[in-house]
Amino acid sequence: MAEDLVLSTQFNNQTILYEEGSVDAITAGLLEEATLAFDRHSTIEIQGRLFRGASPFGLDLIAIDIQRGRDHGLGTFNDVRHACGKERARHFADLEDSMTPENIAVLQGLYRHVDDIDFMVGGMMEVPLTKDAAVGPAFGCVISLEFRSKRISDRYWHENPTQFPLDLLNQMRRITMAEILCQTTGLRKVPLNAFRVPSDM
DSSP: OOSOOOHHHHTTOOGGGGSTTHHHHHHHHHHHSOOOOOSSOOOHHHHTSBTOTTSSOOBOHHHHHHHHHHHTTOOOHHHHHHHTTOOOOSSGGGGGGTBOHHHHHHHHHHOSSGGGOOHHHHHHHBOOSSTTOSSOHHHHHHHHHHHHHHHHHOTTOTTSTTTSOHHHHHHHHHOOHHHHHHHHSSOSOOOSSTTSOOOOO
């Protein structure tokens, strides 16, 4: 399998998984293909071609997610910033601690007041936390809170003191994603760090 897989045609389409070798081929492709940078721009696959079926036009997943946040009463971007320990922004200029001037200008053109910014939009406008991070401070905060609450509320979490003896737990901690992929797929070569695309250098 050497063809590109297009999101809009593969979304909710499991037929490819029944082809022999397809899971290994997809996994190999994921290991070799870098993701796009996380920013306010999205591919047309997400913003116009999803869920189209036989129609030439699809839906905009970003717009759906923004509306979903409103429908479910999610806090605004400013609410989330504040809940995550930052001072509430009173003016657009107060967002300079996590956004570029260009993105702040875009937000000023879209919203009347900084308190009106949707969480999804504001989160997409933030600069990633570090050069290696995929998301900015607001999304990073929400993701970490979600992971923490899931971990704390899971009585079977493998690192709970009652689950495994310490020596076995230490052995488990040494297992890498690369080892798991080598043991569970037919791939013969996997980067040592399976979460990073190998450099050409």
